[in-house]
Amino acid sequence: MRRNWNAIWLVARREFLDQLRDWRIIVPMLLLVTLFPFIADDTTRQAINFMNRFGGDLILARLVPFVILVIGFFPLSFTLVVALESFVGEKERGTIEPLLSSPLEDQHMYLGKLLVGITTPLVFSYASIGIYLVLVSRRSIELPSIYLLSLVLLLTFAHAVLMVSSAIVISVQATTIRAANLLASFVVVPVAFLLQGETVLIFWGNEDVLWYAIAGVTLLSGLIVRLGISHFRREYLLGREIDTLNFKQIGRVFTERFVGNAKSVRQWYAVELTSTLQQLRRPLALIGLLGIGAIVVSYLWVMVNIPVYLDLSPETSDRIKTLVGQNLTNLDNLSEQLPMPVLFFHNARAVVIMLLLGLVSFGTLGVTFFLVNMGLVGGVLGGANLIGFSPWLVFAAGVLPHGIFELTAVFLSTAATLKAGALLVTPQPDKSLGELFLLALADWFRVFVGIVMPFLAIAAVIEVYLTPQLLKLVFPFF
Amino acid sequence: MIETNDLSKQFNNNFWAVEGVTLNVQPGQILALLGQNGAGKTTTVRMLTALLSPTRGWARVAGFDVAKNPQAVRSNVGVLTEQHGLYMRMTGIEYLEYFGKIYRLDSQARASRIKYLLEYFGLAEASRRRSGEYSKGMKQKLALARALMHDPSVLLLDEPTSAMDPESSRLVRDEIARLRSSRRTIIICSHNLAEAEALADRIAIIYRGKILLSGTLDELKRQVLGPVEFEARFAEVYDAGDLNLPDGVEIMSRSETSLKFRVEAPQISNPKLVHALTSRNAPLVSFHEVPRKLEHVYLKTMAEAQGLAYAA
Numbered sequence: 001m002r003r004n005w006n007a008i009w010l011v012a013r014r015e016f017l018d019q020l021r022d023w024r025i026i027v028p029m030l031l032l033v034t035l036f037p038f039i040a041d042d043t044t045r046q047a048i049n050f051m052n053r054f055g056g057d058l059i060l061a062r063l064v065p066f067v068i069l070v071i072g073f074f075p076l077s078f079t080l081v082v083a084l085e086s087f088v089g090e091k092e093r094g095t096i097e098p099l100l101s102s103p104l105e106d107q108h109m110y111l112g113k114l115l116v117g118i119t120t121p122l123v124f125s126y127a128s129i130g131i132y133l134v135l136v137s138r139r140s141i142e143l144p145s146i147y148l149l150s151l152v153l154l155l156t157f158a159h160a161v162l163m164v165s166s167a168i169v170i171s172v173q174a175t176t177i178r179a180a181n182l183l184a185s186f187v188v189v190p191v192a193f194l195l196q197g198e199t200v201l202i203f204w205g206n207e208d209v210l211w212y213a214i215a216g217v218t219l220l221s222g223l224i225v226r227l228g229i230s231h232f233r234r235e236y237l238l239g240r241e242i243d244t245l246n247f248k249q250i251g252r253v254f255t256e257r258f259v260g261n262a263k264s265v266r267q268w269y270a271v272e273l274t275s276t277l278q279q280l281r282r283p284l285a286l287i288g289l290l291g292i293g294a295i296v297v298s299y300l301w302v303m304v305n306i307p308v309y310l311d312l313s314p315e316t317s318d319r320i321k322t323l324v325g326q327n328l329t330n331l332d333n334l335s336e337q338l339p340m341p342v343l344f345f346h347n348a349r350a351v352v353i354m355l356l357l358g359l360v361s362f363g364t365l366g367v368t369f370f371l372v373n374m375g376l377v378g379g380v381l382g383g384a385n386l387i388g389f390s391p392w393l394v395f396a397a398g399v400l401p402h403g404i405f406e407l408t409a410v411f412l413s414t415a416a417t418l419k420a421g422a423l424l425v426t427p428q429p430d431k432s433l434g435e436l437f438l439l440a441l442a443d444w445f446r447v448f449v450g451i452v453m454p455f456l457a458i459a460a461v462i463e464v465y466l467t468p469q470l471l472k473l474v475f476p477f478f
Numbered sequence: 479m480i481e482t483n484d485l486s487k488q489f490n491n492n493f494w495a496v497e498g499v500t501l502n503v504q505p506g507q508i509l510a511l512l513g514q515n516g517a518g519k520t521t522t523v524r525m526l527t528a529l530l531s532p533t534r535g536w537a538r539v540a541g542f543d544v545a546k547n548p549q550a551v552r553s554n555v556g557v558l559t560e561q562h563g564l565y566m567r568m569t570g571i572e573y574l575e576y577f578g579k580i581y582r583l584d585s586q587a588r589a590s591r592i593k594y595l596l597e598y599f600g601l602a603e604a605s606r607r608r609s610g611e612y613s614k615g616m617k618q619k620l621a622l623a624r625a626l627m628h629d630p631s632v633l634l635l636d637e638p639t640s641a642m643d644p645e646s647s648r649l650v651r652d653e654i655a656r657l658r659s660s661r662r663t664i665i666i667c668s669h670n671l672a673e674a675e676a677l678a679d680r681i682a683i684i685y686r687g688k689i690l691l692s693g694t695l696d697e698l699k700r701q702v703l704g705p706v707e708f709e710a711r712f713a714e715v716y717d718a719g720d721l722n723l724p725d726g727v728e729i730m731s732r733s734e735t736s737l738k739f740r741v742e743a744p745q746i747s748n749p750k751l752v753h754a755l756t757s758r759n760a761p762l763v764s765f766h767e768v769p770r771k772l773e774h775v776y777l778k779t780m781a782e783a784q785g786l787a788y789a790a
Contacts, residue, residue, distance in 0.1 A: 010579050014565070021567040094561030098624060101527045102580045103553040234529050 007104060011112025012119075019082065019120060029079060033124045036074055037132035040067050044136055062203045064136060065144045065152050069202065071132050072156035073195055075124035076163055077188050083117030083167035084180045091237055092177055100234045110168070110232050114225065117164035125156050151210045155198060158217035163187050165224040172232055173433060190360075216364075223362040223425050230427040231436075253435060257442035273450040276416075276443055283415040283422070287370070291411060294371040295378035299391070302382030317387040324387075331468035344460040347406065351413045351452055355420075355444055359437075363421025370414040389475075397474040401467050406459035409452040416447040479505055479663050480526060480632060484535030486687075487521050495521040497687040498535070503680065505631070505661040508654065510674035512667075512776055513684035519667040520560060522684070523634045526665070527557050540632045540663075553581070556630035558638055562621035566610030570601050570620050573609060574627055581628035595623040599649065614641035622650060626657075633657060633664045639673060651677060675772040683776060685783045695772060702775045706744055707768040708751075710737045713761035721758065724750040738768060 019025050044067060051060040090096035099109065137143060144152070166187045167180075174180035194217070201209050260275075262268035310316070350373075358366025377399065381391040399407075420440035428436060480503040487496045496518040503509045511519050524530040526539050528548030537544045540554035565573060571592060578588035596602040599619040604612065609620055618641050625633065638654065639647040654677055658664060668674050674681060675695060682692040691698055700706070707730060715734040723729070726742035741747045748765075755762050781788035 007580075010576070014568070014576055017572075018565065018567050094559070095563045095565055097529070097559040097561070098557065098563040098577070098621075099580075100529055101552055101555070101557040101559070102577065103549055103582075104580055105549065235531060238524060238529055 004105075004108065007108035008112045008115060011104065011109055012115040015082075015086070015113065015116040016120075019116070025079075025082065029075065029124050032078060033075055033128045034131060036071060037128055037135055040071055040132050041135035041139075043067070044141065045139060048139060048141055061142050062205065064141060065148050065202050066199055067136075068129050068132065068144070068149070068152050069155065069195060069198060071128050072125040072152070073159060073191070075128055076121045076156070076160050076191075079121035079124060080163055080167050080184055080187065081181070082120055083113070083164040084171050084184055085177050086113040086117060086168055087171040087237060088174045088177055088180045089171075091175075096237060100237065106232045106234070107229055110172075110229050113171075114164060114168055114228075117168055118160050121164065122157060122160045125160065126153070129153070129156070148207050151207055151214070152202075154214050155210060155217070158214050158221065159191055159195070161221040162217050162224070163191055165221050165228060169224060169228045169231075172228060172237065220361060220364065223364070223421075226425045227362065227433075230425055231433040233432070236432060250434075250438060253438045254442045257439050258445055269450060273446055276446045277412075277451075279443075280412065280415045280419060280447070283418045284411065287367070287411050287415045287418060290367065290371060291374045291407075291414075294374035295381070298375035298378030299382040299385075300378075302379050303385065306383070306386055312386055320387045331471060334468050335464045338464065340460045340464045343464060344457050347409075347456045347460065348453060351410065351448065351456070354414060355417050355448075358414075358417035358421050359441075361421070362425055363418040366417040366421070367414060370410065373410070393474055397470045398467060401470055402459040402463035404459075405455040405462065409455035409459065412447050413444070413452045416444045420444050479503065479541065480509075480537070480539050480665065482526070482535065482537040485522070485525060485532050485537050486534035487518075487525060487530055488533040494687050496525065496684075499684070499687075499689050500535075501682060501689075501692070503663050503665060505663050506658055507679045508658050508664040508666060508677050509680045509682060510666050510668060510678035511682050511684060512669075512671070512674060514780070517684045518687040519684060520636065521687075523557070523636060523665065523667060526551075526634055527555055528552055540630075553628075554631050556625035556628065556633045558622055558625040558633075558635040560636045562617045564609040564612075564617055564620060567608055569608055570596065570605040570612070573620060574623060577624050577627050583628060591627060591629070595626060598653065599623055600646075615643055615646050618642055619646060619650070622653075626653075631662060633662055634667075635664065636667045637669065638666060639670065647673070671771070671773045671776055681772065681775075683779050685780065690779055690783055691775075695775075698772075698775045699770050702778050703770055705740050705742050707770070708739050708741055708744065708748065709764075709766055709768050710739070710751075710755060710760075710762060711735060711764045713763050716760050718755075718758075718760065722754055724754070727751055 044063060047063055048060065051063075087096065090099065133143070143149075167184065170180050170183045170187070174183060194213075198210065198213050201207075201213060260268065260272035262272050306312070350369075354366040354369045356366075357369055358364070381395055384394040385391045420443065423436055423440045423443075424433070431439070480501060482499055482501045485496060485499040485501075486494065488494050499518075499522055501509065511522065513519050521530060525532050525544060526537055528539075528544040528551040531545055539551045542550040542554065544551050565576075568576065574592045574595065575588060578591065583591065593602075596605045599622070601616060601619060601623070604616060609617060612620065618639070622635075622638060625635065633654075635654070639650050642650065651673065654664060654666070658677075658679075666674065666677065678695070680692065680694055681698055683690045683698075691701065693701065712735045718729075718732065718737055723739075724747045727747045728740045730738040730740050732738070739751065741751070744767075752762075752765055755765075778788040
């Protein structure tokens with residue numbers, strides 16, 4: 001342990017010294033770190049004047065934590081260049097080979113650079129926040145509580161880890177500093193969006209929810225660090241493989257995996273798809289548990305919380321039933337309002353979106369999207385129960401007929417998305433990150449083409465033509 | 479010791495950078511790996527440093543398999559890379575200290591090693607200056623000092639004297655020779671044929687990833703250029719028309735004051751040849767071996783590999 005830490009610190013220390021000796025890093029950063037809090041302080045002053053004139057105490061109370069979050073983010077985005085060029089910069093300057101030829105282990109190099117990449121921006125961020133807090137303490141404005149301040153500082157830390165871990169993955173995979181800098185947008189822009197979401201949470205006033213943001217960002221950062229270490233290969237830093245984008249080979253790898261050894265469609269279904277499904281057993285079990293859990297939790301939440309907000313007296317329930325009935329009288333011509341191909345396309349698109357979200361987040365966002373959908377099902381059943389319908393009957397008549405196919409398709413595609421994400425962060429010495437990505441994608445498409453699409457098509461037919469009739473049979477007053 | 483068998487490396491685009499390289503370099507031997515740019519020298523060295531994994535074949539360096547025990551290989555190998563790879567904002571002493579720590583030398587060993595290397599390479603005075611301020615030759619010497627820092631049993635040196643002035647080159651050559659005498663196993667990749675000729679015990683010529691020739695300098699000369707040639711010089715015009723040549727001796731060229739012979743077995747034929755000349759009262763001034771350089775061997779081999787005619 002101590003030996004590992006010594007090796008990591010050795011790499012980190014050299015990088016720290018290198019940065020401290022590079023005025024091109026230090027001078028602009030010092031200028032930004034010291035000037036920006038003054039600008040932010042003046043903006044706060046003007047905001048206070050504005051709010052005092054026109055009202056808006058609630059916004060004013062949340063202004064300082066919001067500004068702290070923004071001030072913390074700026075140095076992170078500027079100093080990202082340190083992490084971005086950590087490996088690719090050494091490669092371009094020719095200093096990487098002596099280091100790679102040394103007995104330093106992969107994780108020592110990786111974690112050493114990660115440590116520097118995180119510490120430098122954090123020092124600048126916290127320094128900037130500190131200056132701002134000193135400046136703003138002179139104003140007649142309520143400063144955030146220690147608890148909220150700690151949460152915002154933790155969020156800044158989580159942002160730093162997320163951005164730097166992503167930047168280092170880019171640095172390992174990129175072939176030139178220029179390419180790495182171009183790819184930086186894929187780090188800065190998503191985190192900027194994330195910041196906007198967190199800002200909403202801050203202004204919303206429910207700061208406890210920020211813990212979810214911190215947990216989510218930390219989980220994602222952890223997965224990215226794992227991805228980075230799993231796919232850190234000395235060979236790829238020096239080899240020729242990553243210099244060329246070989247579309248022919250990309251196509252070959254994908255097709256070989258997708259088709260497998262099958263000679264016919266029947267064989268493909270019998271052998272290849274079956275083997276993929278067998279590999280999906282564990283993720284499918286997990287997704288099944290999570291899905292059912294989301295339905296149950298959402299159902300219970302609706303049952304417990306909605307009556308607190310809504311008056312659900314028998315009169316109100318009747319009024320809601322009438323409203324629902326009025327809306328559902330259109331079920332007769334559902335196929336005209338929502339043609340089957342449109343419904344199929346809508347569902348297939350949702351599944352693809354889940355995949356895309358999953359691929360950029362190692363499966364987590366795809367699973368989150370799935371859980372939200374399952375939560376909606378639970379919510380609808382809870383709502384039905386509250387206004388006096390049997391949730392079992394609603395489920396049996398309104399969800400189950402097409403759900404047998406649709407939910408199966410969604411469960412399978414989500415399990416495949418989760419597996420694809422897990423595959424990316426699993427060390428496989430004989431495969432590059434790009435190769436693993438292609439294999440994961442091909443596996444997902446096997447499930448999508450072989451099962452999900454046909455099932456969604458069948459589900460759409462049932463949902464448009466059969467489910468409305470069943471609902472009318474079960475609930476004749478519609 | 480370095481042993482390789484059928485060592486091969488294929489990159490993703492189906493390009494074989496190295497194919498079927500079999501080498502055996504014993505402790506106390508220097509192998510010069512010669513070849514054009516892109517011939518596969520660097521890829522071979524990178525496989526021997528366990529930086530690239532072989533696609534086929536195996537290699538053992540300092541007793542460790544490069545594929546199975548890469549960490550042990552790296553701990554026992556000193557590498558001088560194609561680019562010096564110095565950190566420009568570090569001073570010479572900091573740089574060596576850094577690598578000394580990476581190779582886990584204790585502080586006493588580090589200090590004495592750094593002192594020795596800086597003094598040996600004449601960098602002691604500049605040791606507290608940042609390496610970015612060094613001349614090209616000084617940078618190369620510092621990089622070589624880094625490769626020697628942990629006193630490795632195997633050295634892989636890519637162009638060890640490039641960019642050095644003659645004095646420094648001599649210094650480095652002497653150090654390499656000293657390392658050989660202390661039973662180190664050394665591979666030098668070089669375009670400097672004179673240096674390779676001066677230092678190497680064995681030579682391998684690599685072309686498009688394959689070893690075309692391998693052996694001692696004498697073996698290569700005999701193999702590529704044929705039997706050894708000797709020249710007899712005379713003090714005045716001498717007609718050797720009816721000279722009785724021993725078996726295995728052939729006259730290659732003649733002028734009024736010299737004769738060139740190709741001799742199959744010099745140890746047997748040369749005494750007879752000298753005797754034949756002196757017994758005929760030939761005004762013999764000198765009798766010596768015609769110098770044949772590694773350059774001729776290399777250029778002829780390369781020309782043949784490319785299907786070109788070689789003009790000596």
